[in-house]
Amino acid sequence: METISFIVGLLYQYADTIALLALSAIGLIIIFGMMGVINMAHGEMMMIGAYITSFAHYAGIPTALAVILGGIGAGLAGMIIERLVIRRFYGQLLSSLVATWGLSLILSQGALLVFGQLIQSVPTPFGSFTVGELSYSYYRMFIFLVAMAMIAGLWALFRFTRFGVRARATMENPRMARALGVDTSRVYALTFGLGTMLGGFAGGLLALTSTIGPFYGMTYTPQAFITVVVGGGAEIVTGLLASVLSLGAIKTIFMNQTNILLGHVAMLVLAFVIIRLMPSGISDWVERRQVRVRER
């Protein structure tokens, strides 16, 4: 019985860690992979999603719908930001970092001025279950499933839809895509909106498990960055999966055996090692290897 409860505990923690990493990084990695831009304001997109979720929930809207509204709101905000700011910084990693960092400050400080230190948090739905001594939240497992469904959905979107094929072509060679009649600036705007929408949706989902304030996004931003950098931008979906599975595993093991702090440290150490060996991320490294094997 003890072993079973240990294994269940470990798996639960692993699923929970994966969900957190995947949800915080999914929107960011789309934008990075497609446009070579790191959106430092990604955490604020999650904050927007969380705020809309909370306001909608207390306006009497069903929670599920409130979270979806959070995603839509952040998606629209992202498309406006893309048009006004990001558009000028495509392919310029450093300038885009500074510009989006400024945006991040404006949005979080703006939220502080308008809404104050904290807004009402939304109760976690679904209750809990116990295995052995320990109790687990159904909602956390639900979030894990949603995160996996989001990754699968993203894969299908890029694989099977017209928009997805054009987006991948634009990502690889925008000049050629344009010469084939693709409206690449529209593809960029939609992709950016998709990335911030998923960020807002993730923010809404996670808002049901924590307190919500102007700096809510900053809790998730660091691990989102690590996940994206480790995953790399060559293949969005495989990079994201490889990254969350490996980082999640090491973090879970250390968290389980020691404490949360050492869990974070272990994850950072692994990220350092991976980046040292594969400077542009796992997916890029895999792609180069495949090319090399073929050329032999």
Place this chain on the structure above:
Amino acid sequence: MELGLEGVTSGYGGIPIVREVSLEVENGEIVAIVGRNGVGKTTLIETVAGLLPVMEGGITFRGQDVTRADARDRARLGMGYVPQGRGIFSRLSVEENLRMGELVGGGRAEAAFERVYEWFPRLRERRRQRAGTLSGGEQQMLAIGRILVGQPSILLLDEPSEGIQPTIVEQIADVIATLNRDNALTVLLVEQNIDLVCATAHRCIVVDKGATAATLTPDELADPEVARRYLAI
């Protein structure tokens, strides 16, 4: 007239490479642009495709002034551009690459996958494969096939024979000639390979130092003496 250039000057970063080029391509005609390396042939065809801005002069395409239209608009009007180095999307599958041609010529008509697979059966065999794994010749078939999935009214080909084995060059020449004969497809071809030019072109324009230097018939170009003089091969 399908395509007309009137005193076109263009280049990279404000430095003109192509200077005051005027030429006309009639509907259903195959025109080859020949000349030595580095005389501006690729710059010229990229300017026609809309990838480089026109610094001076004007371009008309099917009766419309497209001087200020960008590459996307020109593609949708029916310009099918096949760049040097082929420009295939190596991470996409063969079939996905073909789908990328749908917008050429407006993108409303039924895409012609079957027709393309009939011309290039090898692409059908490999349609699920990543395009980056194809050989150079297969990639060239894919780049041309991709345009033909759409509804191009002119084909802009930049060095289609580059780095490709002779049998595939012949096959490509066949397809170009057949399309021209049966569908009245207009072709503007930049090429160094005299055999391919002679097998397809109706008229050859020699470019030197960014300007048009002479107009020859393919028969004249087939004469080694003439070819040596203009192309210095």
